[in-house]
Amino acid sequence: MSAARLELRGIAKAFGDLQVLGELSIAVGKGEFVSILGPSGSGKSTIFKLLTGALLPDAGAMLFDGAPLQPDHRPFAFMPQRDALMDWRRIIDNTTLGLEVQGIGRMAARRRVAPLFAEFGLAGFEQHYPAQLSGGMRQRAALLRTVVQDKDMLLLDEPFGALDALTRADMQRWLETMWSRHGWTSLLVTHDVREAVLLSDRIYVLSARPGRIIAEVAVPLSRPRRTGAAVAAIEAGILDLLLSTPTQRT
Amino acid sequence: MPFIRPVAARAATAFSRLWPAVLSVGGLFLLWEAYAQFSGIPPTTLPAPSRVLAQGALHSQALWDNTLPTITATVLGFACSVSAAFVFSVLIDFFRPLRRALLPVFVISQTLPMIAIAPLVVLWFGFGLTPKIMLVALVTFFPMLIALLQGYASTADEIEQLVASMGAPRWRIFLIARLPSALPFFFAGLRISITYAVVGAIFAEYAGAAKGLGIYILNAKNNFRPDLVLAAVMVSATLTLLLFGVTVLLQRLSMPWLRLSGSHKP
Known part of the structure; x- marks a missing residue:
């Protein structure tokens, strides 16, 4: 190292x-x-x-x-214990959270996240709410929310x-x-x-x-x-x- | 779309939910009717519901004229108290010491007996709309404030830590995490206080008003017309139920995710 x-x-x-x-x-x-x-x-x-x-x-x-x-x-992009998905946001809006906080517009943020859904096994679930997803899918959404922030390092x-x-x-x-x-x-x-x-x-x-x-x-x-x-x-x-x-x- | 059910199925569910309520309320009315008809009690003491309804229909114009001011006082007073509760809840959430300074005052405001306060407020502010709005606000403000404060406090620690780790300042954490977390509590508070609101408005009118269900009830009582008193009570109950229904509808519209918990998990 x-x-x-x-x-x-x-x-x-x-x-x-x-x-x-x-x-x-x-x-x-x-x-x-x-x-x-x-x-x-x-x-x-x-x-x-x-x-x-x-x-x-x-x-x-x-x-x-x-x-x-x-x-x-x-x-750092931080992924907390459990998934910390917000019940009131659709999956796509949960994954754009970090970008929104960075000041990127909602539409632009969605365009940036959307192509990644397939790789994370979440294609077709963009408009679902977290309550409709299984535990594994929720964790994948949480990881997507983490990596899309494009930070230098992940904290899991x-x-x-x-x-x-x-x-x-x-x-x-x-x-x-x-x-x-x-x-x-x-x-x-x-x-x-x-x-x-x-x-x-x-x-x-x-x-x-x-x-x-x-x-x-x-x-x-x-x-x-x-x-x-x-x-x-x-x-x-x-x-x-x-x-x-x-x-x-x- | 996975979570829109066919209309027929929804109607069937609505019916299956409603019939117990219809049975219990209908049963009570039947018992009341039977007692009034067969016990020999004079209608000037306890009129049968059929008589209440018939007299209510006969005086429907007067009832309606007196219901409108009550609706106005309820809605305006409630709007005032919800706005005030929101403003104070935000202030308290941002400046914690305010909680200790203000909460005792609000608690004391809840211990004031309506029966003493209502005539005083009418004395100070006259027979117009103002004292009614104030009294409705007085009885509904505290439950709304507590609901909001508890709602903010219910925000999951992980979510707050997450949003903070993204670099959001305090006010953005409030908007992104704390405010939406408070929604279920807000609506619970709304449902409780809307039932207080109508009673508060009627009591304020009872203490002094030109028009309104409260003054209508007082006059009907003084004229030995219990049937009209009860007709006005039925109107106020219907009004409360309608307003309650509006809050439930608002909640469903603003929290669509609540209706689909657990459905369609892949």
Whole structure:
């Protein structure tokens, strides 16, 4: 990994007396798919709140292409937990949301999004409301809403956490295909070890609170990846690491 | 189009939804009719519904003349209170300390007994339309304000975080996420307060008015005509039902996605 696009150096964050993140340092290279894997409550979502500017770090530096992140210009497209589709907007108007916020007119935004519906398996559902779509389709619409913003980097916050196991496996394969085709620089936050192994080039393993990096695992497997002995071996190694790390029980 | 049903099917659904209401209301009227006819109670104490309807029809012109001012007061007062509730809800949403400053005042306004306030407002503002509008606004403002505030607060955290991550300033987050999230609460508030609104208008007229259902009821009572009192009550009930229907219709038109939840999932 040469020139890092995103680099976090010694990031710390506490809420009152509760230290959530302690001395966190990570880097994501251009076109790289990196995951942050950690147990619940390890501050994974806090990292994204710091990146999107919803929270400010107590200490440390956040650099993008070598320059500190500016509060009014964030180079990220964020995909939140669950899909956060707006019930009251048709699918096409949900996917244009980011463009609308950027100040692009509704018609122009629709023209830009419309050609992508086929690739995302949503052709013919432009005028539907979210309530009419299955969980997997809703996630694809949410990802379309994310990538169409044309930002430098994707932040994916446990995007498939709310799906049933089969749909999740299906969506992971689909996301890998899409990522291989487009080469989006991506940072994924998840507590699903297999998901991290299937999708990532590198995995940062986070400890329980206060979250710090306890391991950095490269996944040198060829793509497309399928579950099998190689994936299972890496998965088992990471699980051992997570389960053997002492945690503060409360 | 997947979500437009044939007219016949919709009519059948409407009928299957309506008949329990028709049965219960019709049953009550039948019981009332039977009691008034056979118990020997004098019609000057409890007139039968048939007599109420017949006398109402006989006095339909006078009833109608007195219904129009009530409709005007209800609609204008309600429009005032909804606009005021919207303005205050936005102010409170943007300047949180206002909530603590204003809410006690509004709560106190709800504890004022109508029976004391209505004559005073008439005393201050005369027998015209103004005191009626004010009283209707007074009884409907608070439920509308609370509905809107609760609606804004119901916005999903993820949606707000998402819109904020796109770089939207506070006012755009309000327009894009918080305001639409409040729609179901707004309409719930609308349905509750519209029923208060008619009662509020009638009470204001009762305290003093040249024309209106309230003053009509007062006069009919003073002339020992319970049949005409009840005829006016039926008119006011019908009016409330109609206004209620309008709010339901408005909700359906402005929230089309609510009717198709779960349908046609691929």
